[in-house]
Amino acid sequence: EAGVVQSPRYKIIEKKQPVAFWCNPISGHNTLYWYLQNLGQGPELLIRYENEEAVDDSQLPKDRFSAERLKGVDSTLKIQPAELGDSAVYLCASSLAGGRYEQYFGPGTRLTVT
């Protein structure tokens, strides 16, 4: 069974440019998470979806970050415009519904903003 798939794995952009990350969760997992992980730190939740509904986006910087999960399966996280401080690894995870179950993480997208 395939795990959580993310693309691209690496992205280098100049500041003020837009960027988008894509995530395909494990089949049957209704809950999808986007995390930001800075070097040497633990992941920090950006947004959590239950199916197509964003149930927790309190930590998402909405002035420049947006996310969507239109059909309740794969998801896209966008940053526009990117800032130098956005350089980090963006992790996607999925679990069975409800948030009480084991989360399975994708390999992440490493973003470098120059």
Added chain:
Amino acid sequence: KNQVEQSPQSLIILEGKNCTLQCNYTVSPFSNLRWYKQDTGRGPVSLTIMTFSENTKSNGRYTATLDADTKQSSLHITASQLSDSASYICVVSSTGTASKLTFGTGTRLQVTL
């Protein structure tokens, strides 16, 4: 504020040696505690998960303990191997329909020859 603190921040050990990583938390109400292993350039992978009533759980050479009274957990690695080199992250979940995970900053373990 829910917090998870891990120690040491980093650790270097010789192959074949044992080591113990520590995790202290202040998350409430407590649901479960998980240890994840994160290899460089990869996402975290679950090693163990323990609920309130469990005080020890093993996964191969990894043994996790939980003391819910003192809100402490440890991860013991026996007979370390080079492939154990990774970051180990302690994650505590709170209860409720909108349960949230609080992540520690991790312990970076390096196993050398």
